[in-house]
Amino acid sequence: MSKLICIEQVAEFLYDGMVAMFGGFLGVGTPEEIIQVMIDNSVSNITLIANDTSFVDKGVGKLIANRQVTKAIVSHIGTNPSTGKQMIANEIEVELVPQGTLIERIRCGGSGLGGFLTPTGIGTMVEKGKQKLVVDEKEYLLETPLRANIAFIKAKAADRAGNLIYDKTARNFNPLIAMAADMVIAEVDEIVEIGAIDPDQVITPGILVDKIICKRGC
Protein backbone atom coordinates (compact mmCIF):
# COMPACT_ATOMS: atom_id res chain seq x y z
CA MET A 1 0.00 0.00 0.00
CA SER A 2 1.32 3.42 -0.88
CA LYS A 3 2.48 5.63 1.95
CA LEU A 4 1.76 8.72 -0.10
CA ILE A 5 -1.22 10.76 1.03
CA CYS A 6 -2.43 14.19 0.11
CA ILE A 7 -2.26 17.03 2.62
CA GLU A 8 -5.99 17.04 3.37
CA GLN A 9 -5.82 13.40 4.50
CA VAL A 10 -3.62 14.38 7.46
CA ALA A 11 -6.80 15.54 9.17
CA GLU A 12 -7.88 11.90 9.55
CA PHE A 13 -5.04 11.32 12.03
CA LEU A 14 -5.60 14.39 14.17
CA TYR A 15 -7.63 14.51 17.36
CA ASP A 16 -8.08 16.73 20.38
CA GLY A 17 -5.77 15.85 23.24
CA MET A 18 -3.15 14.24 21.06
CA VAL A 19 0.51 14.08 22.13
CA ALA A 20 2.44 15.32 19.10
CA MET A 21 6.19 15.50 18.49
CA PHE A 22 7.39 18.05 15.94
CA GLY A 23 10.74 18.44 14.25
CA GLY A 24 12.23 21.91 14.12
CA PHE A 25 14.75 24.24 15.77
CA LEU A 26 13.32 27.75 15.98
CA GLY A 27 10.99 26.74 13.17
CA VAL A 28 13.67 25.40 10.80
CA GLY A 29 12.78 21.80 9.99
CA THR A 30 9.10 21.99 10.97
CA PRO A 31 6.42 20.74 8.54
CA GLU A 32 4.50 23.99 7.96
CA GLU A 33 1.71 22.52 5.82
CA ILE A 34 0.86 19.98 8.51
CA ILE A 35 0.77 22.84 11.01
CA GLN A 36 -1.75 24.61 8.77
CA VAL A 37 -3.98 21.53 8.64
CA MET A 38 -3.94 21.43 12.45
CA ILE A 39 -4.94 25.10 12.54
CA ASP A 40 -7.64 24.65 9.86
CA ASN A 41 -9.11 21.72 11.81
CA SER A 42 -8.93 23.53 15.16
CA VAL A 43 -7.22 20.60 16.87
CA SER A 44 -7.17 21.49 20.55
CA ASN A 45 -5.62 20.46 23.87
CA ILE A 46 -2.41 19.35 22.17
CA THR A 47 0.57 18.18 24.20
CA LEU A 48 3.52 19.40 22.17
CA ILE A 49 6.98 17.83 22.35
CA ALA A 50 9.58 19.82 20.40
CA ASN A 51 12.86 21.66 20.87
CA ASP A 52 11.21 25.03 21.35
CA THR A 53 8.00 27.00 20.79
CA SER A 54 9.53 28.92 17.88
CA PHE A 55 8.08 32.37 16.97
CA VAL A 56 4.42 33.39 16.98
CA ASP A 57 4.27 33.22 13.18
CA LYS A 58 6.49 30.22 12.44
CA GLY A 59 6.30 26.47 12.93
CA VAL A 60 4.76 25.20 16.16
CA GLY A 61 4.66 28.82 17.36
CA LYS A 62 1.52 29.26 15.31
CA LEU A 63 -0.22 26.48 17.27
CA ILE A 64 0.81 28.17 20.51
CA ALA A 65 -0.37 31.60 19.32
CA ASN A 66 -3.65 30.01 18.26
CA ARG A 67 -4.05 28.56 21.76
CA GLN A 68 -4.24 24.99 20.56
CA VAL A 69 -1.51 23.70 22.89
CA THR A 70 -2.18 23.04 26.56
CA LYS A 71 1.12 21.43 27.46
CA ALA A 72 4.57 21.98 25.97
CA ILE A 73 7.60 19.80 26.72
CA VAL A 74 10.45 21.88 25.28
CA SER A 75 13.91 23.26 26.02
CA HIS A 76 13.23 26.88 25.16
CA ILE A 77 10.26 29.29 24.98
CA GLY A 78 12.02 32.64 24.89
CA THR A 79 11.42 33.49 21.24
CA ASN A 80 7.63 33.15 21.48
CA PRO A 81 6.07 35.76 23.81
CA SER A 82 2.71 34.01 23.52
CA THR A 83 4.07 30.95 25.34
CA GLY A 84 5.27 33.05 28.25
CA LYS A 85 1.99 34.95 28.49
CA GLN A 86 -0.12 31.77 28.47
CA MET A 87 2.21 30.17 31.01
CA ILE A 88 1.86 33.08 33.42
CA ALA A 89 -1.94 32.93 32.98
CA ASN A 90 -1.87 29.18 33.72
CA GLU A 91 -3.38 28.47 30.31
CA ILE A 92 -0.45 26.37 29.17
CA GLU A 93 1.70 24.00 31.20
CA VAL A 94 5.37 24.24 30.23
CA GLU A 95 7.85 21.54 31.16
CA LEU A 96 11.33 22.89 30.46
CA VAL A 97 13.85 20.16 29.71
CA PRO A 98 17.54 20.67 28.88
CA GLN A 99 17.91 20.14 25.12
CA GLY A 100 20.35 17.24 25.41
CA THR A 101 18.14 15.51 27.96
CA LEU A 102 15.03 16.09 25.84
CA ILE A 103 16.50 14.62 22.68
CA GLU A 104 17.94 11.64 24.57
CA ARG A 105 14.56 11.00 26.28
CA ILE A 106 13.02 10.88 22.80
CA ARG A 107 15.79 8.60 21.54
CA CYS A 108 15.22 6.25 24.48
CA GLY A 109 11.48 6.30 23.85
CA GLY A 110 12.17 5.11 20.34
CA SER A 111 14.89 2.66 21.25
CA GLY A 112 13.18 0.46 23.80
CA LEU A 113 15.25 1.81 26.67
CA GLY A 114 13.81 2.40 30.13
CA GLY A 115 15.78 5.54 30.81
CA PHE A 116 19.31 6.91 31.02
CA LEU A 117 21.69 8.64 33.39
CA THR A 118 22.90 12.17 32.63
CA PRO A 119 25.01 14.67 34.60
CA THR A 120 23.07 17.54 33.02
CA GLY A 121 20.99 19.38 35.57
CA ILE A 122 22.79 18.12 38.69
CA GLY A 123 22.66 20.90 41.27
CA THR A 124 19.86 22.74 39.46
CA MET A 125 16.06 22.79 39.66
CA VAL A 126 16.04 20.15 36.94
CA GLU A 127 16.84 17.65 39.74
CA LYS A 128 13.40 18.12 41.26
CA GLY A 129 11.40 14.91 41.59
CA LYS A 130 14.07 12.76 39.98
CA GLN A 131 16.22 9.95 41.23
CA LYS A 132 19.90 10.77 41.60
CA LEU A 133 22.38 7.93 41.22
CA VAL A 134 26.11 7.78 41.81
CA VAL A 135 28.18 5.72 39.41
CA ASP A 136 31.96 5.60 39.77
CA GLU A 137 31.74 8.52 42.22
CA LYS A 138 29.93 10.78 39.73
CA GLU A 139 26.35 12.00 40.22
CA TYR A 140 23.70 11.49 37.55
CA LEU A 141 19.99 12.14 37.18
CA LEU A 142 17.79 9.27 36.06
CA GLU A 143 15.75 10.53 33.10
CA THR A 144 12.84 8.62 31.57
CA PRO A 145 11.80 7.96 27.96
CA LEU A 146 9.38 10.14 26.00
CA ARG A 147 6.95 8.88 23.38
CA ALA A 148 4.12 10.46 21.40
CA ASN A 149 0.92 9.45 19.62
CA ILE A 150 2.18 11.03 16.42
CA ALA A 151 5.41 12.52 15.08
CA PHE A 152 5.38 15.19 12.37
CA ILE A 153 8.61 15.35 10.39
CA LYS A 154 9.96 17.77 7.80
CA ALA A 155 12.44 16.23 5.36
CA LYS A 156 14.14 17.29 2.14
CA ALA A 157 13.20 14.23 0.15
CA ALA A 158 11.56 10.84 0.50
CA ASP A 159 11.50 7.85 -1.78
CA ARG A 160 8.23 5.98 -2.06
CA ALA A 161 9.37 3.56 0.66
CA GLY A 162 9.62 6.47 3.09
CA ASN A 163 13.42 6.64 3.30
CA LEU A 164 14.25 10.22 4.27
CA ILE A 165 17.08 12.66 3.73
CA TYR A 166 17.31 16.09 5.34
CA ASP A 167 18.68 19.53 4.54
CA LYS A 168 21.32 21.07 6.78
CA THR A 169 20.05 22.39 10.12
CA ALA A 170 16.49 21.38 9.26
CA ARG A 171 17.46 17.87 10.43
CA ASN A 172 17.68 18.46 14.23
CA PHE A 173 14.94 16.48 16.06
CA ASN A 174 13.39 14.83 13.00
CA PRO A 175 15.37 11.56 12.87
CA LEU A 176 14.73 10.94 16.57
CA ILE A 177 11.00 11.65 16.68
CA ALA A 178 10.66 9.25 13.75
CA MET A 179 11.38 6.44 16.21
CA ALA A 180 9.35 7.53 19.21
CA ALA A 181 5.75 7.83 18.02
CA ASP A 182 2.96 5.39 17.18
CA MET A 183 2.32 7.14 13.86
CA VAL A 184 4.93 8.99 11.83
CA ILE A 185 4.04 11.45 9.07
CA ALA A 186 6.71 13.14 6.97
CA GLU A 187 6.19 16.30 4.90
CA VAL A 188 8.84 16.49 2.19
CA ASP A 189 9.98 18.89 -0.54
CA GLU A 190 10.47 16.15 -3.11
CA ILE A 191 9.42 12.55 -3.74
CA VAL A 192 11.78 10.30 -5.65
CA GLU A 193 11.51 6.76 -6.95
CA ILE A 194 12.63 3.83 -4.82
CA GLY A 195 16.32 3.27 -5.50
CA ALA A 196 17.04 6.94 -6.19
CA ILE A 197 18.48 7.45 -2.70
CA ASP A 198 21.75 5.60 -2.09
CA PRO A 199 21.24 3.34 0.96
CA ASP A 200 24.35 4.90 2.54
CA GLN A 201 22.74 8.36 2.29
CA VAL A 202 19.45 7.44 3.99
CA ILE A 203 19.14 9.16 7.36
CA THR A 204 15.71 7.85 8.41
CA PRO A 205 14.90 4.32 7.23
CA GLY A 206 11.51 4.12 5.54
CA ILE A 207 10.37 1.36 7.88
CA LEU A 208 9.86 4.07 10.50
CA VAL A 209 7.67 6.27 8.30
CA ASP A 210 3.94 5.61 7.97
CA LYS A 211 2.74 8.40 5.70
CA ILE A 212 4.43 10.82 3.32
CA ILE A 213 3.04 14.12 2.11
CA CYS A 214 4.64 16.12 -0.61
CA LYS A 215 4.47 19.87 -0.05
CA ARG A 216 2.06 21.76 -2.28
CA GLY A 217 3.35 22.15 -5.80
CA CYS A 218 5.75 19.24 -5.80
Place this chain on the structure above:
Amino acid sequence: MKSLDAKAIIARRVALELRDGDVVNLGIGLPTMVAGYLPQEVHVVFHSENGFVGLGPADGTINPNLVNAGGQPAGAIPGAAMFDSAMSFALIRGGHVDVTVLGGLQVDSDGNLSNWMVPGKMVPGMGGAMDLVVGAKKVIIAMEHCAKDGSAKILNKCTLPLTGKAVVTMIVTELAVFKISKDGLILEEIAEGVCIEALRSITEAGFNVSPTIQTMQGF
Protein backbone atom coordinates in the same frame (compact mmCIF):
# COMPACT_ATOMS: atom_id res chain seq x y z
CA MET B 1 33.15 52.79 29.79
CA LYS B 2 30.48 52.38 27.11
CA SER B 3 28.77 49.01 27.17
CA LEU B 4 29.61 48.41 23.51
CA ASP B 5 33.31 48.97 24.21
CA ALA B 6 33.05 46.64 27.19
CA LYS B 7 31.62 43.86 25.03
CA ALA B 8 34.41 44.29 22.47
CA ILE B 9 37.07 44.15 25.19
CA ILE B 10 35.57 40.99 26.63
CA ALA B 11 35.22 39.28 23.25
CA ARG B 12 38.75 40.19 22.24
CA ARG B 13 40.19 38.80 25.46
CA VAL B 14 38.18 35.57 25.27
CA ALA B 15 39.41 35.01 21.72
CA LEU B 16 42.97 34.75 23.09
CA GLU B 17 41.92 31.61 25.00
CA LEU B 18 41.14 29.63 21.86
CA ARG B 19 43.82 27.31 20.52
CA ASP B 20 44.35 26.15 16.96
CA GLY B 21 42.21 23.05 16.40
CA ASP B 22 39.81 23.65 19.30
CA VAL B 23 36.15 22.67 18.88
CA VAL B 24 34.26 25.68 20.21
CA ASN B 25 30.62 26.41 20.99
CA LEU B 26 29.69 30.08 21.36
CA GLY B 27 26.48 30.93 23.19
CA ILE B 28 24.09 33.54 21.84
CA GLY B 29 24.69 37.23 22.52
CA LEU B 30 28.10 38.57 23.51
CA PRO B 31 29.89 35.21 23.02
CA THR B 32 29.17 35.25 19.27
CA MET B 33 31.41 38.33 19.00
CA VAL B 34 34.42 36.17 19.94
CA ALA B 35 34.53 34.70 16.42
CA GLY B 36 35.34 38.13 15.00
CA TYR B 37 38.44 38.50 17.18
CA LEU B 38 40.18 35.22 16.42
CA PRO B 39 43.83 35.82 15.48
CA GLN B 40 44.54 34.99 11.80
CA GLU B 41 46.67 31.96 12.57
CA VAL B 42 44.20 30.35 14.99
CA HIS B 43 41.74 28.05 13.25
CA VAL B 44 38.99 26.58 15.35
CA VAL B 45 35.95 24.52 14.47
CA PHE B 46 32.71 26.09 15.64
CA HIS B 47 30.00 23.69 16.84
CA SER B 48 26.38 24.81 16.52
CA GLU B 49 24.00 22.99 18.86
CA ASN B 50 21.24 22.81 16.24
CA GLY B 51 23.22 20.28 14.30
CA PHE B 52 26.62 20.94 12.73
CA VAL B 53 30.29 21.66 13.09
CA GLY B 54 31.92 24.07 10.70
CA LEU B 55 29.68 27.01 11.50
CA GLY B 56 30.92 30.10 9.66
CA PRO B 57 29.68 33.54 8.73
CA ALA B 58 26.66 33.74 6.41
CA ASP B 59 28.13 34.15 2.93
CA GLY B 60 25.20 35.71 1.10
CA THR B 61 23.70 32.55 -0.37
CA ILE B 62 20.31 32.16 1.26
CA ASN B 63 19.43 28.70 2.47
CA PRO B 64 16.58 29.01 4.97
CA ASN B 65 17.57 25.59 6.30
CA LEU B 66 21.03 26.76 7.38
CA VAL B 67 20.81 28.75 10.60
CA ASN B 68 22.84 29.15 13.77
CA ALA B 69 21.63 28.37 17.28
CA GLY B 70 19.95 31.77 17.46
CA GLY B 71 17.94 31.01 14.32
CA GLN B 72 19.90 33.51 12.21
CA PRO B 73 21.22 32.77 8.69
CA ALA B 74 24.61 31.11 8.92
CA GLY B 75 27.31 29.68 6.71
CA ALA B 76 29.05 26.33 6.73
CA ILE B 77 32.76 26.29 5.93
CA PRO B 78 34.31 23.67 3.61
CA GLY B 79 34.69 20.48 5.63
CA ALA B 80 31.56 21.12 7.71
CA ALA B 81 29.49 18.17 8.91
CA MET B 82 25.76 18.02 9.60
CA PHE B 83 24.11 15.76 12.17
CA ASP B 84 20.95 15.38 14.23
CA SER B 85 20.31 16.74 17.70
CA ALA B 86 21.14 13.48 19.49
CA MET B 87 24.61 13.49 17.94
CA SER B 88 24.96 17.22 18.61
CA PHE B 89 24.39 16.73 22.32
CA ALA B 90 26.41 13.53 22.50
CA LEU B 91 29.30 15.66 21.19
CA ILE B 92 28.59 18.28 23.85
CA ARG B 93 28.02 15.92 26.80
CA GLY B 94 30.68 13.45 25.72
CA GLY B 95 33.55 15.93 26.10
CA HIS B 96 34.13 16.52 22.40
CA VAL B 97 33.72 20.29 22.71
CA ASP B 98 36.93 21.88 23.98
CA VAL B 99 35.58 25.30 24.91
CA THR B 100 32.19 26.86 25.44
CA VAL B 101 31.77 30.61 25.88
CA LEU B 102 28.54 31.65 27.55
CA GLY B 103 27.00 34.77 28.99
CA GLY B 104 26.24 35.00 32.68
CA LEU B 105 23.79 36.63 35.04
CA GLN B 106 25.76 35.48 38.09
CA VAL B 107 28.87 33.43 38.83
CA ASP B 108 30.00 32.55 42.33
CA SER B 109 33.28 31.57 43.96
CA ASP B 110 32.43 27.87 43.77
CA GLY B 111 32.14 28.13 40.00
CA ASN B 112 28.35 27.91 40.03
CA LEU B 113 26.65 29.64 37.11
CA SER B 114 23.22 31.22 36.76
CA ASN B 115 22.35 32.33 33.26
CA TRP B 116 19.01 30.90 32.22
CA MET B 117 16.24 32.33 34.32
CA VAL B 118 15.07 35.19 36.49
CA PRO B 119 12.01 33.85 38.35
CA GLY B 120 8.89 35.91 37.67
CA LYS B 121 10.66 38.08 35.10
CA MET B 122 12.47 36.07 32.47
CA VAL B 123 11.90 32.40 31.86
CA PRO B 124 13.18 31.66 28.36
CA GLY B 125 14.26 28.12 29.16
CA MET B 126 17.70 26.58 29.40
CA GLY B 127 18.06 25.33 25.82
CA GLY B 128 21.46 23.69 25.50
CA ALA B 129 23.20 25.66 28.25
CA MET B 130 22.97 23.04 31.02
CA ASP B 131 24.46 20.38 28.75
CA LEU B 132 27.21 22.72 27.56
CA VAL B 133 28.41 23.56 31.05
CA VAL B 134 28.70 19.93 32.16
CA GLY B 135 30.14 18.66 28.89
CA ALA B 136 32.61 21.23 27.56
CA LYS B 137 36.19 20.79 28.72
CA LYS B 138 36.54 24.52 29.42
CA VAL B 139 33.67 26.86 30.35
CA ILE B 140 34.39 30.55 29.90
CA ILE B 141 31.82 33.05 31.12
CA ALA B 142 31.99 36.27 29.12
CA MET B 143 29.99 38.99 30.84
CA GLU B 144 30.09 42.62 31.92
CA HIS B 145 31.44 43.00 35.43
CA CYS B 146 28.31 44.55 36.91
CA ALA B 147 24.61 44.44 36.15
CA LYS B 148 22.82 47.43 34.57
CA ASP B 149 21.86 48.67 38.03
CA GLY B 150 25.50 48.52 39.13
CA SER B 151 25.09 45.45 41.35
CA ALA B 152 27.76 42.76 41.47
CA LYS B 153 27.50 39.68 39.27
CA ILE B 154 30.46 37.82 40.78
CA LEU B 155 29.05 36.67 44.08
CA ASN B 156 29.81 34.56 47.11
CA LYS B 157 26.78 32.47 46.21
CA CYS B 158 24.46 32.63 43.19
CA THR B 159 20.94 33.66 44.15
CA LEU B 160 19.30 32.95 40.79
CA PRO B 161 18.42 29.41 39.64
CA LEU B 162 21.59 27.59 38.65
CA THR B 163 22.54 26.49 35.16
CA GLY B 164 25.29 24.31 36.56
CA LYS B 165 27.11 23.53 39.79
CA ALA B 166 30.89 24.03 39.93
CA VAL B 167 31.14 24.24 36.15
CA VAL B 168 32.89 27.55 35.43
CA THR B 169 36.58 27.48 34.50
CA MET B 170 37.19 31.15 33.80
CA ILE B 171 35.40 34.53 33.96
CA VAL B 172 36.26 37.34 31.57
CA THR B 173 34.79 40.79 32.16
CA GLU B 174 35.87 44.18 30.77
CA LEU B 175 37.78 44.77 33.99
CA ALA B 176 39.28 41.43 34.94
CA VAL B 177 40.06 37.82 34.20
CA PHE B 178 39.44 35.25 36.94
CA LYS B 179 40.20 31.56 37.09
CA ILE B 180 38.20 29.31 39.39
CA SER B 181 40.20 26.93 41.54
CA LYS B 182 39.15 24.58 44.32
CA ASP B 183 40.14 27.39 46.70
CA GLY B 184 37.89 29.95 44.98
CA LEU B 185 38.48 32.81 42.60
CA ILE B 186 41.94 33.82 41.50
CA LEU B 187 42.48 37.18 39.82
CA GLU B 188 44.79 36.55 36.88
CA GLU B 189 44.49 39.82 34.93
CA ILE B 190 43.21 43.31 35.67
CA ALA B 191 42.35 46.06 33.17
CA GLU B 192 44.84 48.88 32.77
CA GLY B 193 44.05 51.77 35.09
CA VAL B 194 41.95 49.68 37.49
CA CYS B 195 43.28 49.00 40.96
CA ILE B 196 42.61 45.84 42.94
CA GLU B 197 40.79 47.65 45.74
CA ALA B 198 38.36 49.22 43.29
CA LEU B 199 37.78 45.79 41.78
CA ARG B 200 37.09 44.31 45.20
CA SER B 201 34.46 46.97 45.84
CA ILE B 202 32.39 45.84 42.87
CA THR B 203 33.04 42.11 43.24
CA GLU B 204 31.04 40.55 46.05
CA ALA B 205 33.07 37.34 46.07
CA GLY B 206 36.45 37.46 47.71
CA PHE B 207 39.40 36.51 45.52
CA ASN B 208 43.07 35.74 45.79
CA VAL B 209 45.50 37.60 43.58
CA SER B 210 47.62 35.38 41.35
CA PRO B 211 51.38 35.61 41.95
CA THR B 212 51.67 36.14 38.18
CA ILE B 213 48.98 38.84 37.95
CA GLN B 214 49.30 40.97 34.83
CA THR B 215 47.50 43.71 32.94
CA MET B 216 44.56 42.41 30.95
CA GLN B 217 45.73 41.11 27.59
CA GLY B 218 44.17 41.93 24.28
CA PHE B 219 43.95 45.71 24.57
